[in-house]
Amino acid sequence: MAVNDALKARMNELDLTQVELAERMNDVIHTLTGTRGKVSARTIHNLMYGQTSWPHSKQRAALEVVFGCPASELGFTPRTRAPVIEPRKTDVHCRAFTTTASGLALGAAVPVRADTRRRVGASDIQRLHAKFAQIITSDHRQGGRLTIETQALALAGEALGLLQRGSASQRIQNAVYATAASFTSSAMWAAIDGRRFDAAQRHFDRASSLAGMSGDLTIQFRIWSHAGSLYRHLGRPVDALAANDAARRLSITRRDPLFAALGHARHAAIHGIQGDIGAIHRTLGLAQEAFDRAQQDEPRPVWMTAFFDRAELHSLATAAHLSARDYATAEAHAHRSLAALRPELERTRAITTARLCRAQLGQDDLDPAVRTAMAIPEATLTHPRVLGLLIGFTNTLHRQAPTSTQTRLWDAYAQQHLRRTP
Known part of the structure; x- marks a missing residue:
């Protein structure tokens, strides 16, 4: 029985079992088509041991998304002599979870007759972003609810559906992927906020793949920053610091100090669970310095402008010092946060107030x-x-x-x- 050494080597690189690869492929197929795939461990076994020499289109596209390369580089040979179109690779700043994807992945969707395809344009993106703004508003008012998570995922599917039903320029295609990644990232945050951590991890895997397709550094920052928060809430500071560092290393933090400020402030919160007071003070100082340099009226994504301001900076400082049991400093930051907090951020006010009472009790x-x-x-x-x-x-x-x-x-x-x- 011939072994597909190329596929096996790629699986070893990502430390994937047959079951895990099947799950990732099913997630990708769901993202691209709106229907979860039916790939099983037996499917992967057949791919690895030669029973399937050329996967069908959906499986092939899913493999290309997971491994970030064309199927021809995974040891598969087309059944015909038709040329294999090499995908455009996108550089993604990530570790093992993040993958790149090619334009071929789109071909795995349900085929549409060429004469019925309409042109996807900027107005379609704007319409989706208007819906996204409503989700962001709901998230910051209520937060953590399964309905928010579900709505965000539905919008991600709607965004990807545009590319299945219509044609688009490369710029619009990238924008659609960025929009879908934003929606999936919001679902990820709703799951984190609601303590549904297994779901949050699945959304992270999907969102990071979509962000890689888009090439949008702002959404890549958001996803890796959320991953840092996920691992912080799970009590895994080493993973949290590594994920947040992936966000802080993106060039967007050098171009826009507000992104740098958020990255530093969330790093301080992670240092809090390690009890490292020196690191907390150091990173909060960097956050404050970057925040003061940022131009507040510069155009930014709605997910950033909806929550990150001086009040959030103090809220993250509160979390950092409370975790480190520096209760007096935590209380001081909590009062400053509450004084500056926008009235519509009801969830943040409740969380900061709950932290404040814990800081007072600690004294x-x-x-x-x-x-x-x-x-x-x-x-x-x-x-x-x-x-x-x-x-x-x-x-x-x-x-x-x-x-x-x-x-x-x-x-x-x-x-x-x-x-x-x-």
Whole structure:
């Protein structure tokens, strides 16, 4: 039985099992066609051991996306003598998860008659971005909800569907991929925010592939920055620092100091879970310096302008110092964040307030801590991150002052207002 050594070598490079490769291919097929693929471990076995010498179009396109090269470089030979079109490779700043893709991947979609294809233009992109702005607004008002994640993925499918049903210039094609990557990245963030970490990892894999196709550095920054946040929330600081470094190394951070500021501030939050106070101060200093250099009126993607400002800078500083148990500094940053926070960012206000009460409790200020916790709007108490912070607050309060008046007051409040949370 002949072994496809080229395919096997590529799988070893990415440390993929047959099952894992099948799952990635199914994800790619879903991204391109809107329907999840039916690739199985048996399919991969047949590809590896010669039973399938030339995969059918959807499988071939999925392989090319996963490995970032044409099928001819994976040990497969066309059944006919028709020339193999080599794809345009896109440089992607990434590690193992990110792949490049070729224009051939589009050919895997459901074929459309040439005389019925319409031209995809900038107006189609603008229409999608208008819908995207609504998702961003909903995300920052509510956050973490499965409906936001689902809506974002549906928009990503709608964006890719434009390329299946119509023709487009290379510039528009890249813009569509960037738009789909943005939507998928929003789904990833909604999953992170809602503590659905397995789903977030799947969205990361898909979003990074789409971002690679687009060549858009701003969306590549967002995706790798989100990956850093994902691993921070999972308590994996080494992976978090590596992912966030991938974002910080992108040239967009040199061209636009606001991107550099966000990268540095999120790096500080990761250093917080390591308890490295020196690194926190150093990276927050870099973040503040970059933020002060940034031109605030410069055109930027809506996902950036919707949330990142001085209040968010202080919010990330709060998270960093709270994780490092530098409670007094965390409290100071929390007050500054809340004072500068835009009123529509309801979720951020609730999370920052929950961090503030934890910082106050860390300084044994029981009465202010309980009053702060009780000031969090009831509508935001179901948010997974807010609820998690308040559960930690409750446990700490019981350890520090189990019989105090403040503990009894909080327990009565929590029993009434937190019992309905999922």
